[in-house]
Amino acid sequence: MRYSQSEKMEIIRIVEGSELGVNRTLVELKINKSTFYNWYRRYQEEGFEGLKNQYNPERVVWNRIPAQIQEDILDLALEQPERSARELACLYTDNKGYFISESSVYRILKRAGLITGPAMQVISASDRFKDPTVRINQMWQTDFTYFRVIGWGWYYLSTIMDDYSRYIIAWELCSSMKASDASRTLEMALKRTGLTKDQAPKLLSDNGSCYISHDLQAFVQSKGIKHVRGAPAHPQTQGKIERYHRTLKNVIKLDNYYITGHLKLAIDEFVHFYNSDRYHESLGNVTPEDVFTGRHHRILKRRDKIKQRTIQIRRKNHQKRKLKNSA
DSSP: OOOOHHHHHHHHHHHHHOSSOHHHHHHHHTOOHHHHHHHHHHHHHHGGGGGSOOOOOOOOOTTOOOHHHHHHHHHHHHHOTTSOHHHHHHHHHHHHSOOOOHHHHHHHHHHTTOOOSOOOOOOOGGGSOSSOOOSTTSEEEEEEEEEEETTTEEEEEEEEEETTTOOEEEEEEESSOOHHHHHHHHHHHHHHHTOOGGGOOEEEEOOOTTTSSHHHHHHHHHTTOEEEEOOTTOGGGGHHHHHHHHHHHHHHTTSOOSSHHHHHHHHHHHHHHHHHTOOBGGGTSBOHHHHHHTOHHHHHHHHHHHHHHHHHHHHHHHHHHHHHHHO
16 A cells, blocks of 8 residues: 555654554554654655655666557557568568567567467478578479369369469469369469570479379470479478468458359469568568569668667667656
């Protein structure tokens, strides 16, 4: 319980005039002895003014996130609830020019009740590709996945992904999973990248019937593409495109589709989001398009400068608060 200046003075007068003695009087008043003697010492040194409540200034932390920044983060999280704390931190840093870490964003969201628990995916070292790529268009991954259009049946999505950047180069919604469908998607990717036969990438696929067919082998050989296939019953080899298709289906299958045009539009919107807006932790928290176009180095350098500038601003504000509190 906090006592006012007048109440402290009244307690001192009661103790001074009590016939029970100091200790018994304080027990009856339910006042801690050390607390009373602290009041009494200050009263003797400074008089009545010494009994004013002493408000300890709030502990000042130099890197505390300003209240306005925290409000901005909450607004951003409510505007884009599909984004994780990591993505929100990168998005805010890039768009606002003010650095905030993933852990800080997580704590802000946690306090506001916008996060119930961490979502993690565990991947062992053996699940990684043994010979990682070091540049774009060194190797492409390809695979099929399927969607149902109500009243029309099953359709199959053929995708070409750049292994290094995870950029979706080409995709096509097909009515079958034949070698001709895979070949068309590959042709589309080659045209979009402008790669010549001498620049042709390696192609990684699973052992589906269309990928082991003689027709597809003849096509890739004619384009100068070296085709490699993952080990049977080991889809982790194509883990990047498998994960992409799983993420895609988690979003696309939230709706029902009655015509293929609507399904194609939904896929197109997701591909644009995935390529251009979605930050990838494995890419250093830039988008696949950033890596594929080569601008990721510039973005990461800019973020580092923003971080250093933000730290300087926080330290400067910290010094100002200290001077203000000591004045």
